Amino acid sequence: MDVEAITPQQFHDADGVDDWRVIAWGAHAFFRSGSYAQGARFVAAIAEVVAPTQHDPDVDLRREGVAVKLISREVRNLSTRDIELARAISAAAREHGLEPDPSAVQVVQVALASVPSADVTPFWQAALGYVRPNDSHLVDPLRRNGSFFLQDEMDESKPRRGRMHVDVSVPHDQVHARIEAALAAGGRLADDSQAPYWWTLADAENHGVDITTWWGRESIRLEEERETEAAD
Template sequence: MTISDDDKVILDGPAIEAEGLADWRVLLGVLHARFETGGFNAGVTLVQAIGAAADEMDHHPDVDLSYPRVDVRLSSHDVGGVTRRDVVLARAISEMASRLGATPAPSGTSALELALDTHDPAEIAPFWAAVLGYDLAGADEGTDLVDPFGRGPTIWFQRCEEHPAPHQRWHLDLRVPPEVVEERIAAARAAGGALVRDAEAPRFWVLADAQGNQVCLTTWQGRTHA
């Protein structure tokens, strides 16, 4: 597939809506679709068809296969948004799903963001990128931290007035392989964070960014159930 300049233009919400992609919803700059397949083998067949079409177009979506559905996410990573390439592939995927008897379920799609109030995003964004293993870009403007593997929720920073270290009503628990814990802790501390408590290690370690917001790194070790 030859990519033209038009294929690299990011489409806004109204432009995507005008394309009439009934099976798809645009969420946080990504096209999302869910197809109910009714069975695992039917889902495998649909995923194989999507893979063949994606290879032919040289444009590849993120696909999750489970029983009894297939979830698909489409965006153009080289420009950071939805382009004409995504629209063309979305139509092709919808046609394949219809031929294979899969039922579109766009109301089942969603995209989770976590917002953290802060008076200074630049002070704490590197910590959260380091401890979560996320990509850091533009956080000083209050924009997103993004999971490079497309699995975790987006983190964004909402500006507020300066306040003392918060008494959190919620925090993040991040389960990681045991062998990566020391590297994550070192990266988080180098990014301005602190190790708050390790008395319960290797079950979990408590870390905090420079403004006192806490996160736990957890592993299966020291637990009855993994």
């Protein structure tokens, strides 16, 4: 079966996907439940929905609810199959009494900048127990935790010290509230030249965080999905 990739905008323009938000690594939804048992019944319903499709989502069951991520691994991107599955999963959530909560959706990644001559990737791969799909990206093989991205710091004249920041991907309709909350909590806006792709904020000690959305992306394809595809 041919699978055609779609953009984040095309996903959000589709009918019946109001529960879902595109952020890094696919389309995500969080459905709040009243109990662990209620969430478990919903997870069983998801399994029934996807059984004939062989298009398995990532599902995380917690006492507070169920998180679901959709991605078409054949193209390492979103596709029309994800739209169809999103609609079916949302219908199952309503049937089982779970409420969507887009404000609970996010993806966190750590980015480490170093000069190209300093190959620190093997150290971090060993320390984290992650897999290495390429030279600059480390990912949890079970996709449970945030990824670790190694960025080249091209200016080798800079002091040889660690430069690390956090990337937080949030829904596009939540980003301004998240930024305002961080500023109200003592942060400052360090750089908005890449907005609305991302905004760089810093705390009182100048530790940085990039708050990012799908705005500015033609694709959500990232290297993590290559490792996912290889593992399937």
